[in-house]
Amino acid sequence: MRLQRGSVRSEQEDDFRDFVAGRRLGLLRTAALLAAGDTHLAEDLVQATLIKVYANWATFQKVGNPESYLRRALVNALIDERRRVWRRREQPVAELPDQAATTASSPGGEAVRRALRELPPRMRAAVVFRYFHGLDVAETAHALECSEGTVKSQTARGLERLRAVLDQQQPTLSVQPQGATS
Amino acid sequence: MNDLREYFDEIADSVTSTATTDVEADVTRGRRAVRQRRTVQTVAGSVFGIAALVAAFTIPSAGVGSGPFGPTAAAPPAISSALDLVAYQGAQPKGFTVDKVPAGWFIQADNNYNLLLAPKGAGSAAPNADPNANPSADPRLDPASAVGKIAIFLESKDQNGPARDGIEVKVGDRDGVLLKSLPAMIPGQTPAPADSDTGWEMWVEQPSGVYLIVQFWEGLGLSQKQMVELTAGVHVEKDAVQSVG
Incomplete structure (x- = not known):
């Protein structure tokens, strides 16, 4: 046995x-x-x-x-x-540091990285699932265990904040998403 | 490279240089988690029985703690003999003020973001502390570490109240929630069993809607009554600031 x-x-x-x-x-x-x-x-x-x-x-x-x-x-x-x-003996700070523990990247990539860090986790996940994985609203809602309306609002706010940060960093950068469907 | 997807690809690609392919390490971590869960279930079943299990244990509603680590003990000790609370007599800190501290403890660090209570003998501000001590050698000496201490702060700007169910308590004239901390998962270290003392977090909503958090490190030996009493004596001042992240 x-x-x-x-x-x-x-x-x-x-x-x-x-x-x-x-x-x-x-x-x-x-x-x-x-x-x-x-x-x-x-x-x-x-x-x-x-x-x-x-x-x-x-x-x-x-x-x-x-x-x-x-x-x-x-x-x-x-x-x-x-x-x-506090689990990692971190000191809370008012603003996020400019540099993450990451490898070198392009200025635009770095700007997106910083912008992502400023998004709350669920909003960040909604943006990533929609515009990196190309999930539709329903699939994203299922993954996040929330309503489709929440996904739409979170995605819109996330993109708006990404756009604002990117415009501030490099006005020429575009945040037009590709591959996402509603 | 001028659209979001390409930047996302760039960020995702950044991990490929550090990606591990040690499949066996994942298997080992999985075995360990299952073993811990079985231990918890065995101990719980043999000692408390089903009725006590239902009364004393809760299953977190979400997150890592609800999966591999199984149920987590949710009841702090009713009676403690490890520490007594006494009126705080020293100078009051900036962002937060305190009425009571554990006997023999002091304010090791304070600013507008957090307040750290530590036992005497820890840190540069402690009486009899070795001025040449290396903070990195003992987390108690490090004013940026909460290990073995009590940390007081506001929830982060991206938080919105406690993430899990906890013990509902009355903290002064406010409602509070006492959560058992989830086992820390630090790379290279074995997580503590979920049924062990993993520490506690008291969440109390302030009039502003922001939660005050008092984090009690594991092993302090404070009873639930003492954690409530200490938290009731914490006052959020106008200069207190939420951190980010």
């Missing part, structure tokens, strides 16, 4: 390994945007998400929309992380 149970677990872990090998980088790319370019935080979010997936592997395999499950888990991890006040 023990051998049989061990065998099942081994098979499940092999499936999980395949899943991680195939999906980790994609999750990390999404997490990088949710973390506004903070690569360390992005790694934390992915680790937290994968822990959740591992611990609920049987359930995860049965969910109808695993992509939505993963996006929701990443957002929950982000919100949870930001509410874990």
